[in-house]
Every structure is written in C-alpha cells, then in structure tokens.
Amino acid sequence: MEGKIIFIDDDPEILSSLQKHILHQPQWQCHFFQDAEAALSHLADNDCDIVVSDIMMERMDGLALLDILKSHERFSHIEVIMVTGWEKRRMKQLALARGAMDLLAKPVSIDELTARLNSVLRLISYRRQLEEKNRALEEQLAGAQKMELVGTLAAGAIHDLKNLLVVIGGLGNRMQLCDADARAVAEDKFYRHKEMLLQTVSKAETLARKILCFSRQEKEPLSPHEISGLVAENVEIFRSLLPKTVSLELELPAQEYRARLNRQYLAQILMNLIFNAAEAMHNNGMIRVCVGAATEDEPQRLNRQEGRKPYLRISVQDSGPGISPQDLPQIFTPCFTTKAKSGGTGLGLFVSKWLVEQMQGLITVTTAPDSGCCFEVLFPAIA
Ligand SMILES: Nc1ncnc2c1ncn2[C@@H]1O[C@H](COP(=O)(O)OP(=O)(O)OP(=O)(O)O)[C@@H](O)[C@H]1O
Ligand SMILES: [Mg+2]
Known part of the structure; x- marks a missing residue:
C-alpha cells in the first residue's frame, strides 16, 4: 500500500531505529521529526496520510498535536496513531476519544507497526474510493434533478406560450376588424393593436429563451x-x-x-x-x-x-x-x-x-x- 507517513518521537534512539527499519518499505514516503512543531510546519506545505506520534514529548505533547490535526479542516483527513509507554488503558480511551485511530504500547514491534500502518492505509484507500463514488453519485443526482425541473419548466413555459398565443390571436382579430373599419384606423386603434401585438410576440420570444437559459443555468x-x-x-x-x-x-x-x-x-x-x-x-x-x-x-x-x-x-x-x-x-x-x-x-x-x-x-x-x-x-x- 502506498502512503505518506510522518513519525514523531523526541527519543533520538527510537527515531533512528524506526528510520532504519521503516525505510525498508519502498512504497512509503516517510518523514521523521523529533518534535511536533517541526512536523506541523512540514504539514503546512506537504500532504500526509498517517501521523505516528509519541504522546509524552517535552515541548508540544502528542495529544495537543492530535487536537490540532483533528480540529483543522486541512488536516482532519490525516489518521493518527499514538505511541506511549504510559499506563495504556486510560491513555487509549483518551486518545481514541480525541480522534486517534489507534494507540500502541512502547516498545513497539516494527512488524506490528508495519502491519498496522498497512491496514490503516487500506482503510484510507477504501474511504477515498467511497468518497469518489459518492461525489459521482451526487453529480448524477443533481443532473437528474435539474433535468426534472427543466421538464417541469418547459411544460410551464409551453403553458405561458399558449396564453401568449391567445393574446396574439386576439390582437390579430382586433386588427382585422379595425382594418375593415375606417374610423377605427383614423382613431389610431389599428396602430395601438399592432404595437401590442409586436410586444406580445417579443414576450413569447423571451419566454422561449427563458427555458433555454434555465437548461443552461443562466440567469435572466x-x-x-x-x-x-x-x-x-x-x-x-x-x-x-x-x-x-x-x-x-x-x-x-x-x-x-x-x-x-x-x-x-x-x-x-x-x-x-x-x-x-x-x-x-x-x-x-x-x-x-x-x-x-x-x-x-x-x-x-x-x-x-x-x-x-x-x-x-x-x-x-x-x-x-x-x-x-x-x-x-x-x-x-x-x-x-x-x-x-x-x-x-x-x-x-x-x-x-x-x-x-x-x-x-x-x-x-x-x-x-x-x-x-x-x-x-x-x-x-x-x-
Ligand atoms: N383567482 C383565483 N380564484 C380562484 N381559484 C384560483 C385563482 N387562481 C388560482 N386558482 C386555483 O388555483 C389552481 C391552480 O392555478 P394555476 O394557474 O396554477 O393553474 P390553472 O389555472 O388551473 O391552469 P392553467 O394556468 O394551465 O390554465 C386553479 O386551478 C384554481 O383552482
Ligand atoms: Mg392559471
């Protein structure tokens, strides 16, 4: 399993032993830090899948680091495995409650750590696949909902066009009557009806444009x-x-x-x-x-x-x-x-x-x- 992993421990001996053994995993990109602040400044510019951190450290402790990672949207996807030599049960509850994936007791066996990291990386990969599928499904659903609304609106627009055609037909009839009536022409009624007819035709045109705009999600x-x-x-x-x-x-x-x-x-x-x-x-x-x-x-x-x-x-x-x-x-x-x-x-x-x-x-x-x-x-x- 490929993965980007950060290891943090303020004990230089533990860190170098980890470095020696873990670096045998060629599919992992690993970084090693002696304090949490240095790891955080690395994370400011680099992505990471898993942080493996000691809890008791002189400067920022592992639980404080865990809180920062879980409370920032940018880092919250990073899984955290805590490592401690302290009384295990209480610490484990505390770390899990604050969002850690797991807590391992020191001294950590390299084989166990490698197996644990592989299983977390597998979970991360499943999660990513699910998120990807979910995104694709959401897009499909939004498209289907839009098409449904386009259909309803198209029907609505046709309803309004039907009304406009009634108006256009009515105005046309009146113009015909005016045409036959010299007095009405003299009174300018013919031209007023013609003006209204042209306005209504332009409304009908706009209506047809409206439904096209909606299907392209443009706003009038x-x-x-x-x-x-x-x-x-x-x-x-x-x-x-x-x-x-x-x-x-x-x-x-x-x-x-x-x-x-x-x-x-x-x-x-x-x-x-x-x-x-x-x-x-x-x-x-x-x-x-x-x-x-x-x-x-x-x-x-x-x-x-x-x-x-x-x-x-x-x-x-x-x-x-x-x-x-x-x-x-x-x-x-x-x-x-x-x-x-x-x-x-x-x-x-x-x-x-x-x-x-x-x-x-x-x-x-x-x-x-x-x-x-x-x-x-x-x-x-x-x-
Ligand atoms: N002014 C009103 N007085 C009484 N009922 C009304 C009035 N306006 C709307 N309604 C009621 O609301 C219903 C829905 O109105 P809507 O305009 O959406 O459709 P419609 O008028 O039935 O059909 P269309 O608009 O296609 O001719 C009408 O069928 C009618 O029962
Ligand atoms: Mg109506």
Missing part, C-alpha cells in the same frame, strides 16, 4: 424598473383582451417605486394572475390591480429571514368564488388544477412563484370562499 438579467409604468403597460394589454363583462381596475401610487426586475417575468406573472382571476369569475366580475409599499413586517410575516427592508407590493384582487381551504395548500404545486376539463395545466401559479423567486420576491394569497382572492407579490424596493 434583472435591472432597475419603475414599477407603476410596467404594471400599467401590461394591464392595458390584458384589459383590451378581456371581455367587457370583466372590469379590470388599476390603482397606482402617487409616489414612484423602483425594484430590480425582469420585464418579461413580471408580465408573465401578471398575465397568469389576471387570467386566473377572470377564469375563476367565469369572465364576469371585477379585478383590481394595486401597486404600493408593503408594510414593514410583511416580509417577516412571510418567513423572510432578514433585517427590515422596504418592499413593494403588487396585488391582484378579484370578486370571484375564492379558493376552498382544501385546495389552498396545493395551488402552487405543479400540475394542481381545478380546471382540468377546460384545459388547465396547473402550471401557471407554479411558474409564477418560480419567476417571483428569481427576482428575490415573495408571493402569497389571501382568500375565503365567496370573498374572492387577493394574490400579493412583494419585491425588495430599491432607491
């Missing part, structure tokens, strides 16, 4: 945005797509709030929340989107472990039937849907939560049967 860039403008822009698009029986109201603060966001992520989250609300109300009722500052204790209430920081809140409140207490714990779980018959995939809220978390935000809901739902998204505010 976040940049500072004034939040009211972004929310208003999206609400306008969704208002034009919802039937007139849905009243989509927007309440913006007088003050400007800024957060580090990704525009497309925010648009997808709002789209999911607003479409869910409209679907829950069977396209008949009120949805109110509000932007404002969150109260100071709100992030703590939601288990965010950090000092008090300003957060801002976007809420989407509806006048629908609300969510039942049985369904509530599951709504963010992938594939949970109460709309399977009408083609719900149950990925909208799961993906929304993931997107919110990519922007260091939090998402929560308050609801009661027949009192509607209020989804709140909180983001850390920036100056």
Whole structure:
C-alpha cells in the first residue's frame, strides 16, 4: 500500500531505529521529526496520510498535536496513531476519544507497526474510493434533478406560450376588424393593436429563451424598473383582451417605486394572475390591480429571514368564488388544477412563484370562499 507517513518521537534512539527499519518499505514516503512543531510546519506545505506520534514529548505533547490535526479542516483527513509507554488503558480511551485511530504500547514491534500502518492505509484507500463514488453519485443526482425541473419548466413555459398565443390571436382579430373599419384606423386603434401585438410576440420570444437559459443555468438579467409604468403597460394589454363583462381596475401610487426586475417575468406573472382571476369569475366580475409599499413586517410575516427592508407590493384582487381551504395548500404545486376539463395545466401559479423567486420576491394569497382572492407579490424596493 502506498502512503505518506510522518513519525514523531523526541527519543533520538527510537527515531533512528524506526528510520532504519521503516525505510525498508519502498512504497512509503516517510518523514521523521523529533518534535511536533517541526512536523506541523512540514504539514503546512506537504500532504500526509498517517501521523505516528509519541504522546509524552517535552515541548508540544502528542495529544495537543492530535487536537490540532483533528480540529483543522486541512488536516482532519490525516489518521493518527499514538505511541506511549504510559499506563495504556486510560491513555487509549483518551486518545481514541480525541480522534486517534489507534494507540500502541512502547516498545513497539516494527512488524506490528508495519502491519498496522498497512491496514490503516487500506482503510484510507477504501474511504477515498467511497468518497469518489459518492461525489459521482451526487453529480448524477443533481443532473437528474435539474433535468426534472427543466421538464417541469418547459411544460410551464409551453403553458405561458399558449396564453401568449391567445393574446396574439386576439390582437390579430382586433386588427382585422379595425382594418375593415375606417374610423377605427383614423382613431389610431389599428396602430395601438399592432404595437401590442409586436410586444406580445417579443414576450413569447423571451419566454422561449427563458427555458433555454434555465437548461443552461443562466440567469435572466434583472435591472432597475419603475414599477407603476410596467404594471400599467401590461394591464392595458390584458384589459383590451378581456371581455367587457370583466372590469379590470388599476390603482397606482402617487409616489414612484423602483425594484430590480425582469420585464418579461413580471408580465408573465401578471398575465397568469389576471387570467386566473377572470377564469375563476367565469369572465364576469371585477379585478383590481394595486401597486404600493408593503408594510414593514410583511416580509417577516412571510418567513423572510432578514433585517427590515422596504418592499413593494403588487396585488391582484378579484370578486370571484375564492379558493376552498382544501385546495389552498396545493395551488402552487405543479400540475394542481381545478380546471382540468377546460384545459388547465396547473402550471401557471407554479411558474409564477418560480419567476417571483428569481427576482428575490415573495408571493402569497389571501382568500375565503365567496370573498374572492387577493394574490400579493412583494419585491425588495430599491432607491
Ligand atoms: N383567482 C383565483 N380564484 C380562484 N381559484 C384560483 C385563482 N387562481 C388560482 N386558482 C386555483 O388555483 C389552481 C391552480 O392555478 P394555476 O394557474 O396554477 O393553474 P390553472 O389555472 O388551473 O391552469 P392553467 O394556468 O394551465 O390554465 C386553479 O386551478 C384554481 O383552482
Ligand atoms: Mg392559471
């Protein structure tokens, strides 16, 4: 068995006898020291598998050396065999309790020491093989978990693309109607719809890019945005797509709030929340989107472990039937849907939560049967 071994004994005679016999083992790289400090300074620049040390030494004793080796991460893999001429039993318990591999009584027979060193080196080699296998298995597991998440997210992205295609189709239809209506063209509606259509196409493109980014584990860039403008822009698009029986109201603060966001992520989250609300109300009722500052204790209430920081809140409140207490714990779980018959995939809220978390935000809901739902998204505010 190959190995790097250090021997420490303050008795020069013992050391030279060890040197004479042990050096007959050509597969071992051995170093001999008369005190523990010299061995430690050697270890500062050199690796080692086993330290064989006397306990009673004039300067640093063997147990103090053992404590240093076992308490430093750099040295903790080194196995230590202690050697002592003292009353053996108590010392053995003490040394083993402090992390030594074994304790041998002086005078040590060279044959016994050689056999002991070989068996410890074998154990070290098994341990290394196990660590190597463990590392390989962990890598495999991380890869498999990532692929599973990529699959779920790909499904989520397809769900959002489906929604965006509905938006694109709706805008296309409106443009066709405008085309046939000279007055609408004169009123510029055609061009507004065209603008929205192009924006939605760009969202769909970004969405496809997002899933590719995730599979390569790249992060979408976040940049500072004034939040009211972004929310208003999206609400306008969704208002034009919802039937007139849905009243989509927007309440913006007088003050400007800024957060580090990704525009497309925010648009997808709002789209999911607003479409869910409209679907829950069977396209008949009120949805109110509000932007404002969150109260100071709100992030703590939601288990965010950090000092008090300003957060801002976007809420989407509806006048629908609300969510039942049985369904509530599951709504963010992938594939949970109460709309399977009408083609719900149950990925909208799961993906929304993931997107919110990519922007260091939090998402929560308050609801009661027949009192509607209020989804709140909180983001850390920036100056
Ligand atoms: N505003 C809401 N009012 C009542 N229930 C809601 C509301 N938003 C979500 N839910 C419930 O949460 C479930 C999960 O929503 P999610 O958006 O994840 O999927 P989905 O809407 O069912 O399917 P998809 O998003 O694919 O159309 C919904 O099926 C619904 O039961
Ligand atoms: Mg949904």
